[in-house]
Amino acid sequence: MIILSVGMPRAGSGWHYNLVHDLMETTGCDEAREIREKYGLQSILTEVNCNIGVLSARRLIMVTRPALMGHTFVIKAHSAPTLTARALMQGGLMRATYIYRDPRDAMLSAFDYGKRVLEKQARPNAFSHLTDFNKTLEFFTEYVEGWEKWMQVPSVLKARYEDLLQTYDQEAGKLVRFLGLNPDGEAVRAVVEKYRPGGQVQGQQGTHFFKGQVGRFRERYSVEEQKTLAEKFGRYLEKMGYAV
Numbered sequence: 001m002i003i004l005s006v007g008m009p010r011a012g013s014g015w016h017y018n019l020v021h022d023l024m025e026t027t028g029c030d031e032a033r034e035i036r037e038k039y040g041l042q043s044i045l046t047e048v049n050c051n052i053g054v055l056s057a058r059r060l061i062m063v064t065r066p067a068l069m070g071h072t073f074v075i076k077a078h079s080a081p082t083l084t085a086r087a088l089m090q091g092g093l094m095r096a097t098y099i100y101r102d103p104r105d106a107m108l109s110a111f112d113y114g115k116r117v118l119e120k121q122a123r124p125n126a127f128s129h130l131t132d133f134n135k136t137l138e139f140f141t142e143y144v145e146g147w148e149k150w151m152q153v154p155s156v157l158k159a160r161y162e163d164l165l166q167t168y169d170q171e172a173g174k175l176v177r178f179l180g181l182n183p184d185g186e187a188v189r190a191v192v193e194k195y196r197p198g199g200q201v202q203g204q205q206g207t208h209f210f211k212g213q214v215g216r217f218r219e220r221y222s223v224e225e226q227k228t229l230a231e232k233f234g235r236y237l238e239k240m241g242y243a244v
Helices: 013-025 032-038 057-068 083-090 103-121 133-151 161-166 168-178 186-194 223-240
Strands: 002-007 073-077 094-099 157-160
Touching: 002 057, 013 073, 013 094, 013 168, 013 186, 057 073, 057 083, 057 223, 083 094, 083 133, 094 133, 094 161, 094 168, 103 133, 103 168, 103 223, 133 223, 157 168, 161 168, 168 186
Parallel strands: 002 073, 002 094, 094 157
Antiparallel strands: none
16 A cells, blocks of 8 residues: 655655654555665655655556555655546555645745755755745645645545644644554554654654744745735635634
């Protein structure tokens, strides 16, 4: 089976992926990086977190092969659900979790991260092209629209980044139950504790966890920019449960 950990960019998706990955590891399931090597999937499962990128039919068919051969492994994505992804979930070959965040904070985090990495490493990353407010807004519109599509898939476990920060035990418990694990198991409890906010893995490669403040956009974006965001994302923000 494929366990797909999806997230809005800069919404704790790396943190969530590693939590899902290590929880599943307690079951003895396969290491996704080893599956990537064994089945020659390096071109479609990239980076340390085995990010599949777009959930196209071709890519999903390629990762379905090891799943059909009895392997269970965890991969990551940021993109919206596709017909093929929905079919795999309906057919029981794939289960998915999805984490999102107030897109205004996610936008700001992406902009800052792209700038910070470019300054430190002198080479671009996935967010380095977001050089101003309008470019960042245009970039995130796709992911906000993708949020709505994920909300329409009933079998997906949805989580908010802010809830994972503020009510971690409750959200981690939902995830453990969704994955069919024993919440009282020693190994499971150890993993849950390992990924507690502010714990030992903060800043670890692949967690993408840096500051994570809630509502930081109100301090950084101008009144006009916040007005633009309210007009652009207003109906989504209300559904997400955020104050416009």
